[in-house]
Amino acid sequence: MTFFDQLMLHFDEGVTGLFAQWNVYSSLIFTLFAGFLTYQIVTRKDPDAHPFLLARQAQPSAVRQQGESPVYRSQAAPHGMPLNPGLNVKDPGVSKWAKGRDGDLRDIWRQAVAGVQEDGPSKGATGRILTVLGSENVTEHRLGELTRQINLIGQHIEDQGGNRVAIYLPNSVELIVTLFACAFHNLTAIVLPFDQPDDAVISMLRRSAADTVVTAPGSFPFDHVVKSYPSLRQLIWVVDDGSAHLDWNEVPQGTGGSVNVSTWQDIVNDGPAEAGRELPPLESQKEARDVTIFWQSKPGTAEEMVRFTAANLISAVAAQIFAIPTSQRMGPSDLFLPADSLANTHTLVLTLAALYSNASVAFNSVGAGANDLAMCTRGIAPTILVATPAALLKTHQETGSALTSAIARNLHSLLTRSLTQEGVMPTASAISNYYDRYRPAIGTRPGKLRLIFTAERVGAGTPPLSSSVLSDLRVFTGARIVCALTSAKVAGAAAQTGFYDYRVFNDSRSHFGAPLTSTEVMLRDTPTVKNADGQSRGEIIVRGPCVAGNEAALGVEGQIREDNTLAYL
C-alpha cells in the first residue's frame, strides 16, 4: 500500500465511523436544522423600501452659498426642476395629454363629488362624510346635501355683504363646508383655533379684520365680541339638533344691534329645495382667495397670523398625496379621521388630500388638546389617522405598560425585528394574530388602521417622539407612521419621514425625513452653529410653493444627518 492509499483508507474509516454514530438525536437535530432553513426561506420577504433609498433620502445641490448648507430636496423633485405646484387638474374636454391646472380648493370638492376618475374597479366611487358624536351616533352626510349647504351658506354670506369669514368651530363638517363655501363664493376664509379664551378670540378677529363669524353657541363670547369688536357685521350659529328649536335669531336687547344673526339650519332649511344643487360653473370663475390661519405656539404667546394663498395650500395637498407610494395611496376604501385640530394646516391639508383622493372622512369634534385616541375613534374604524404626538405618547405608554408577560414581550421584539432589521411591516400571521390582544383600542375594528400622521410643531413645545417610540407604535397599531416637521408659514409639512422608513436610532427625538416634493430645505449659519464642507447644520430655512411668502426661517437649529434626513440639532 502506498502512503496515499493509507491516507484515503484512514479518511474512509473516519467518515464511516462518524456517520455510524447517527442516532435518533441526530435525526432530531437534522430535522430542526432543515425546518429552520425552510422557515427562513419561505417567510423571507424583500424589505418594503430598498435600503439604499433609506440610506440617502434627500439630494443636496451641487453648489452652496457661503454661510449656508447645500439646498436639500426630495429624491422625487430633482434640482433644476420646479417644485410640485399643484394637483394637475384635467378639466373635462381638455386633451388627455395637456398639462393640467394647479387647481384650488374648489377642485378638491369637485373631485370629492365626482368620484374616482381613473379607470378601474373603483371608478366613480365617492367617499363618505361622517360626523361622529360618540360610539352610538355616527351620521352620514350626503355629498349632494353638502354641496347644497356650500352653495346656500356661501350665497347667504355674500348676499349679506360678508367678505372676510372667520370660522370658529371644532372639527366638524360645517368647518369644511364653510371653507369650501368661501372658496366657491369669492370670500376670504379665516380659520381660528377653537376653544380659546375670549380675549384671544377678539384679538384674532381684530387682527384678521373679519366681518362675518361662523361659530357654535356656547363657545363664542357673543356679547363681549359685539361690545369690543364693532366691525362684526354678520354671525351664523351652527346649532346642534338638541337646541335647534330655540329662537337663535333673536338678539338680546341692547347688544348686537348692527349684527345680522342667523342660524346655519335656517339658512339651509329655508332655501328652496331645488336651490344650490349645482356647484358654480368652472368657466369664468374668479381667482381663488387666500385662507388665513392662526398658528398657536406655546400657551401665553400670541398666535401667529399667516395668510396662505390658494396656491400654497394646493401645492401642500399635492405634495402630501405624492408622498404616499402609489400602491398605498388614499382611496375610496379608506376612512380618514383627523384627530388633531383642523386649524392646524398639517391636519387641514391632509384632510383636503383625503377628500381629493375620494377617501371617506369622519369628523369628530376634538380640540387641539384631544389626546386620547381610543376616545376619538369610538364608533368608527378609521384606516388613516392624524394624531398629535401627545396622543401617540399616551397610547404608547398605556399599551407598553400592559406588555408585562414574557410571551408578549418576546412577540413584541420578534415583530420589532421584522420592522427594523428586515424593513418589513408585519402582516397578518399566526404571531401577529396572537399579538392582537395587546394592541391599543383604536377604532371599533382593530387591525383596520394602516397609517398614522403626526407632526412636530416648531416652537410649540410638542412632546418629542423618539424613533424607538415610533417603532413600538408601529408594532402596537400595525400601522405605518409618518412624522412631519410643521411650522407656521409652511402649509402642510416642511419635511416628513418616509412612508417605508422603520429604522430605529439611538435618539430622543426622531428625525423628520426628507423634504416633500413641494419644499426644499437649507440650513443657514447662526452665531453658534456653522456649516462646513460635508457638514450641514444651522437654522432651518424652508422654501417652496407651499410656503407663505415662498421662504420661511423656522427659528430652530437643525442638521442634515448621514442619511440626508433633517433633524433638530
Next chain:
Amino acid sequence: MDYVEKRVAQEASKPAAANDSLFTPLNVLLIGALLYTVYTFIKPKAPIALPKEEPAVVFKTFTPRTLLPFSGENGAPVYLAVRGRVFDVSRGRNFYGPGGPYANFAGRDASRGLAKGSFDEEMLTKDLDGPLDTLTDLTRDELEALQGWEDRFSEKYLVVGKLVAVGDENKA
C-alpha cells in the same frame, strides 16, 4: 471494486454499537452547524451606509483677476464667465481646457467671444482691473447667439460663482 467490497464486508462484520447518547461527536457537529446558521440569520445587520457625496462647491464672487487661475492648467478646474455668471466647465476640459479649441476662454469672461462666434485673443477684456465688458455694442443676432450659449451652459454646467469688476466684490 475490490476495495469497495472489502470495506463493505469489513463494516458489516462490526458489531452494531448501541449508541444513543446525545453528545456523540456527530451530534455535537450537527448542533454546532445548527447554532451557527441560526446565529447568522438572527444577528443584527449593520445599517447600510452609502459613501458620502462630494461636498458642495461654495458659490464665490470672482473678479477677472481671481478668475484667471481657473484655466485648467496643472489640473485646476476650468471656469469661464458668461454675462457675470461663472460656469464650471471642467467636464468639457477637452474643449475649454489647455490645448482645446476654446482654451482662450478658460479663466476669462467669454461673453463677447461667444456672442461673436470668435475665439480670438482680442475678444477678451484686456484690462483685468477695469470694468466688466458691458456688451452694449452687440447686434441683436449676436445677443441671441450669446443667449443660446448661456442656455446651453446652464443646462450642462454648474454655476459656481459670479463675476464682478475689481472693487465691486462687496456690493450686493
